[in-house]
Amino acid sequence: MENYCFGVDVGGTTVKCGLFQIDGRLLDKWEVKTNTSDNGSHILPDVAESILAKMEEKSLKKEEIVGIGLGVPGPVDEHGVVPVAVNLHWGRKELKKEFWELTGINTMAGNDANVAALGEMWKGGGEGYDDLIMVTLGTGVGGGIIMKGKIVAGTHGAGGEIGHAPVNPDETESCNCGNVGCLEQVASATGIVRLAKAEMAKCPEEKTKLNPQYLSAKSVFDAYKAGDDMAARIVERFGEFLGTALACFTCVTDPDIIVIGGGVSRAGQPLIDVVKKHYQKHAFQACKDTPIVLAQLGNDAGIYGAARLVLD
Amino acid sequence: MENYCFGVDVGGTTVKCGLFQIDGRLLDKWEVKTNTSDNGSHILPDVAESILAKMEEKSLKKEEIVGIGLGVPGPVDEHGVVPVAVNLHWGRKELKKEFWELTGINTMAGNDANVAALGEMWKGGGEGYDDLIMVTLGTGVGGGIIMKGKIVAGTHGAGGEIGHAPVNPDETESCNCGNVGCLEQVASATGIVRLAKAEMAKCPEEKTKLNPQYLSAKSVFDAYKAGDDMAARIVERFGEFLGTALACFTCVTDPDIIVIGGGVSRAGQPLIDVVKKHYQKHAFQACKDTPIVLAQLGNDAGIYGAARLVLD
Numbered sequence: 079m080e081n082y083c084f085g086v087d088v089g090g091t092t093v094k095c096g097l098f099q100i101d102g103r104l105l106d107k108w109e110v111k112t113n114t115s116d117n118g119s120h121i122l123p124d125v126a127e128s129i130l131a132k133m134e135e136k137s138l139k140k141e142e143i144v145g146i147g148l149g150v151p152g153p154v155d156e157h158g159v160v161p162v163a164v165n166l167h168w169g170r171k172e173l174k175k176e177f178w179e180l181t182g183i184n185t186m187a188g189n190d191a192n193v194a195a196l197g198e199m200w201k202g203g204g205e206g207y208d209d210l211i212m213v214t215l216g217t218g219v220g221g222g223i224i225m226k227g228k229i230v231a232g233t234h235g236a237g238g239e240i241g242h243a244p245v246n247p248d249e250t251e252s253c254n255c256g257n258v259g260c261l262e263q264v265a266s267a268t269g270i271v272r273l274a275k276a277e278m279a280k281c282p283e284e285k286t287k288l289n290p291q292y293l294s295a296k297s298v299f300d301a302y303k304a305g306d307d308m309a310a311r312i313v314e315r316f317g318e319f320l321g322t323a324l325a326c327f328t329c330v331t332d333p334d335i336i337v338i339g340g341g342v343s344r345a346g347q348p349l350i351d352v353v354k355k356h357y358q359k360h361a362f363q364a365c366k367d368t369p370i371v372l373a374q375l376g377n378d379a380g381i382y383g384a385a386r387l388v389l390d
Numbered sequence: 391m392e393n394y395c396f397g398v399d400v401g402g403t404t405v406k407c408g409l410f411q412i413d414g415r416l417l418d419k420w421e422v423k424t425n426t427s428d429n430g431s432h433i434l435p436d437v438a439e440s441i442l443a444k445m446e447e448k449s450l451k452k453e454e455i456v457g458i459g460l461g462v463p464g465p466v467d468e469h470g471v472v473p474v475a476v477n478l479h480w481g482r483k484e485l486k487k488e489f490w491e492l493t494g495i496n497t498m499a500g501n502d503a504n505v506a507a508l509g510e511m512w513k514g515g516g517e518g519y520d521d522l523i524m525v526t527l528g529t530g531v532g533g534g535i536i537m538k539g540k541i542v543a544g545t546h547g548a549g550g551e552i553g554h555a556p557v558n559p560d561e562t563e564s565c566n567c568g569n570v571g572c573l574e575q576v577a578s579a580t581g582i583v584r585l586a587k588a589e590m591a592k593c594p595e596e597k598t599k600l601n602p603q604y605l606s607a608k609s610v611f612d613a614y615k616a617g618d619d620m621a622a623r624i625v626e627r628f629g630e631f632l633g634t635a636l637a638c639f640t641c642v643t644d645p646d647i648i649v650i651g652g653g654v655s656r657a658g659q660p661l662i663d664v665v666k667k668h669y670q671k672h673a674f675q676a677c678k679d680t681p682i683v684l685a686q687l688g689n690d691a692g693i694y695g696a697a698r699l700v701l702d
Binding site: 153209211223225230231232233234235236237238239240242243244245247255256257259322323325326327328329330331332333334359360361362363364365368 | 552
């Protein structure tokens with residue numbers, strides 16, 4: 079009986095692994111260090127060894143495993159091939175094939191942000207829905223689009239790359255991607271700090287709880303919750319950019335729900351409220367009440383989604 | 391043998407009908423007047439009568455017909471139900487069921503803009519691809535998203551409603567939809583006239599081929615092609631809005647191709663070129679070379695797409 083599956087979230091410093099029942103119950107999770115030496119050639123063998131060891135520890139046979147899902151930081155095509163994954167020092171890699179050869183177990187692979195969106199659909203903020211847009215507000219802005227329960231990978235592996243939607247025609251600095259005016263430049267943790275610096279430079283004499291030496295997305299939201307006027311203007315600006323961008327995205331795919339995750343989303347419901355206010359102002363009539371909710375799986379979204387990949 | 395199908399494009403003044411071979415060859419097309427009296431209750435019976443008459447004329451038996459596809463100006467859910475279609479004076483209508491009762495032939499239905507996108511995928515500008523974004527630049531701006539060969543209808547029937555993407559934060563007037571700053575306000579035929587009026591008001595003394603009494607999208611593009619400076623600035627502004635919006639859309643679904651149709655697109659390759667220039671400036675790296683092409687089916691896109699609906 080195939081009752082179990084593994085979800086693996088390969089990151090630049092650690093690989094997170096989870097053993098799941100096929101109903102979504104997480105039975106065990108652990109981490110493996112990411113060894114990026116020798117062009118990252120040890121990563122897959124290390125993970126395979128760790129999974130096979132876990133199977134031995136739990137007395138699981140191959141016949142009991144539906145498969146292993148891998149989420150990786152890079153584009154992944156429908157054949158489970160990665161053209162390049164900079165953070166892992168990988169060039170082209172046939173993930174699905176290589177991992178099958180290492181383990182003898184069916185393997186599926188997807189981009190990490192897309193896989194996290196699938197995880198949130200399965201057991202997180204989007205549970206019960208099968209069409210969603212997920213936005214991950216971290217150091218950068220990632221995203222994932224799920225339609226009819228499946229990841230939208232896109233023709234060039236760029237489905238859900240909403241962090242690079244052009245949203246700010248007044249921007250003068252370049253984004254990491256090379257373009258100018260991306261959502262990531264105003265809605266990521268670093269983007270919020272940029273907005274804060276700009277606002278503080280505009281009103282240098284204004285009394286504020288914000289300390290220019292210790293600016294972070296968290297400190298901005300903390301000051302906002304404490305009623306600070308300058309923080310309120312910064313958060314409004316962030317909310318306007320993100321809410322308007324979401325209104326743009328929903329008139330493309332018109333999803334059931336929007337899920338917001340990533341470190342910045344720890345600011346909680348006040349963040350959702352300000353984004354929703356601006357979203358509703360700009361969204362097409364039929365989509366104005368599309369729910370906007372917090373992600374619920376935190377750093378585990380990747381392992382949940384990776385496991386879900388093999389359950390179709 | 392099921393060798394034929396019908397495609398029907400129901401508009402507010404006429405209903406276009408087409409008889410197709412299932413390989414996409416258009417064998418015959420004709421029109422029926424749209425009778426919107428009595429809450430539009432004559433429309434479906436009139437169309438059904440016309441199709442049954444055509445079958446008799448061509449000596450076609452029901453067994454030879456795969457089905458009849460209907461495109462209508464309103465949202466259509468997956469069960470072929472329209473909640474409301476203002477232009478046809480319809481309230482809720484069970485299209486699929488009613489038309490089956492009238493004809494005894496399998497019927498499918500979809501929103502007209504989405505259906506036109508499907509038509510362009512099948513036998514038009516997007517032939518050979520199955521993931522596309524279509525933009526229709528007419529009196530308004532319509533759109534349709536096709537993924538894996540299927541229409542993205544969306545949770546509220548608003549999939550592909552890209553004419554109402556918020557793109558212009560400096561807008562002061564309201565769009566027909568009630569929002570402010572929609573793509574439709576700057577990229578439709580009427581939107582281009584608005585841009586032209588604004589530009590002419592800004593530089594009232596400037597010599598130009600544009601006649602303020604006879605402004606139209608066509609006159610603006612004609613003057614642009616003739617080297618008029620003011621027309622060039624208007625067309626650049628249009629191209630910047632539409633190109634940037636398309637860059638925003640492609641980082642959501644990352645399609646194979648973008649198809650531009652509608653009356654305004656008769657301006658031809660110069661229109662594509664200016665949109666492409668701005669698109670490439672703002673698109674995410676992986677999507678910068680996504681082709682942008684002209685639609686090819688003109689007013690027949692609707693009947694092609696409607697026919698294609700029944701061929702899955």
